[in-house]
Amino acid sequence: MIRSEILKEIAPILRDQLVVCNIGxxxxxxxxxxxxxxxxxxxxxxxxxxSIGLGLALSQPKPVIVIDGDGSILTNLGTLPTIANNVAxxxxxLIIDNGSYGSTGDQPTYAGRKTSLSKMAQAAGCERVIExxxxxxxxxxxxxxxxxxxxxxxxxxxSGNAKMPVITMDPVVIRDxxxxxxxx
Amino acid sequence: xxxxxxxxxxxxxxxxxxxxxxxCKQLAGVIAEIDxxxxxxxxxxxxxxxxxxxxxxxxxxGKRPAIIMQNTAIGVTINTxxxxxxxxxxxxxxxxSYRGELREPVACQVEMAVHTKALxxxxxxxxxxxxxxSDVEELDNILKYTFMCNKPVAILTDANFWGGYGDQ
Numbered sequence: 400m401i402r403s404e405i406l407k408e409i410a411p412i413l414r415d416q417l418v419v420c421n422i423g424x425x426x427x428x429x430x431x432x433x434x435x436x437x438x439x440x441x442x443x444x445x446x447x448x449x450s451i452g453l454g455l456a457l458s459q460p461k462p463v464i465v466i467d468g469d470g471s472i473l474t475n476l477g478t479l480p481t482i483a484n485n486v487a488x489x490x491x492x493l494i495i496d497n498g499s500y501g502s503t504g505d506q507p508t509y510a511g512r513k514t515s516l517s518k519m520a521q522a523a524g525c526e527r528v529i530e531x532x533x534x535x536x537x538x539x540x541x542x543x544x545x546x547x548x549x550x551x552x553x554x555x556x557x558s559g560n561a562k563m564p565v566i567t568m569d570p571v572v573i574r575d576x577x578x579x580x581x582x583x
Numbered sequence: 584x585x586x587x588x589x590x591x592x593x594x595x596x597x598x599x600x601x602x603x604x605x606x607c608k609q610l611a612g613v614i615a616e617i618d619x620x621x622x623x624x625x626x627x628x629x630x631x632x633x634x635x636x637x638x639x640x641x642x643x644x645g646k647r648p649a650i651i652m653q654n655t656a657i658g659v660t661i662n663t664x665x666x667x668x669x670x671x672x673x674x675x676x677x678x679x680s681y682r683g684e685l686r687e688p689v690a691c692q693v694e695m696a697v698h699t700k701a702l703x704x705x706x707x708x709x710x711x712x713x714x715x716x717s718d719v720e721e722l723d724n725i726l727k728y729t730f731m732c733n734k735p736v737a738i739l740t741d742a743n744f745w746g747g748y749g750d751q
Contacts, residue, residue: 419640439643441667442666442670443662443665443666443667443670444632444636444662444663444666444667446632446636447632447633447635447636447639447663447667448636449636450633450634450635450636450637450639450640451636451637451639451640451643451667452640453636453637453640454601454636454637454638454639454640454641454642454643454644454648455640455641455643455644456640456644457601457624457626457637457640457641457644458601458640458641458642458643458644458645458646459644459645475630475632475633475636477628477629477630477633478629478633480629481626481627481628481629481633481637485626570670570671570672571671571672573671574643574671574672574673577643578643581643581644581645582645
């Protein structure tokens with residue numbers, strides 16, 4: 400399975416939740432599969448999805464699901480200790496780990512070689528870390544929501560992208576409708 | 584006047600309840616003050632762009648954020664300021680230790696100091712420079728201005744403002 404197939408499968412779970420989605424093709428895929436006002440699409444700023452989601456989870460009570468990638472986490476590795484040491488039980492970080500920088504042409508990341516992001520999350524102090532294969536992602540994500548406990552999920556999948564249009568929505572519109580959904 | 588307490592009081596009076604910090608020796612007192620306030624959630628960052636991500640999320644979650652950092656961080660955060668904070672039009676007060684200015688003992692700090700105001704000007708970021716202790720009186724108005732216009736706003740605080748680097 401590739402990332403877009405995972406997103407299609409978990410779209411019904413994501414639909415009612417606050418979602419912060421990683422820059423580039425992940426946001427384009429989620430936007431095309433099931434655009435919702437509860438989705439915050441990152442149009443730039445590589446690496447910060449997990450940080451934005453943590454700030455959001457710490458500031459209001461609704462569950463927050465961050466859809467991130469292995470390349471993005473590697474860009475902002477300092478995020479893992481910050482997450483571990485500022486526990487938000489309404490925070491789920493779903494790292495779709497396809498071992499590549501998908502948006503830039505599928506160049507391999509170190510997560511596809513020797514580096515284990517789930518072990519790094521554990522070493523950072525994250526307590527509920529689950530590594531799964533792509534097909535298990537929906538079940539693991541639903542269990543994380545039901546557990547009401549901060550969870551880091553590393554979903555191992557194949558490299559590859561679906562061909563989706565660029566998001567042309569104005570960033571202030573994305574942000575404004577998202578904030579209204581947060582408050583709703 | 585205890586300047587650390589005054590800054591924390593102004594943050595609280597402006598309903599700022601989520602503060603992220605990356606330390607600087609000049610900021611040690613204000614960071615310690617913020618850390619012990621019950622009405623401020625203090626979350627240290629490992630890097631300033633990470634901190635701006637946290638602040639963006641906190642603001643969308645309904646809390647007013649602020650970041651406290653050193654001016655060297657302008658070099659780290661230009662992309663984040665342009666493509667996250669400014670692009671999505673978010674307010675962000677940045678209380679910045681302005682290293683490399685008068686009374687600075689470390690020569691290397693001057694190398695980023697000479698670029699600091701030029702970079703902020705290039706980014707069209709409203710910028711205030713606290714050089715005398717009494718300049719802190721403007722902080723309350725600067726914070727109100729920041730949340731009025733939904734922009735990142737820089738408050739540069741140099742060694743003279745803090746009473747000399749390491750002399751506090």
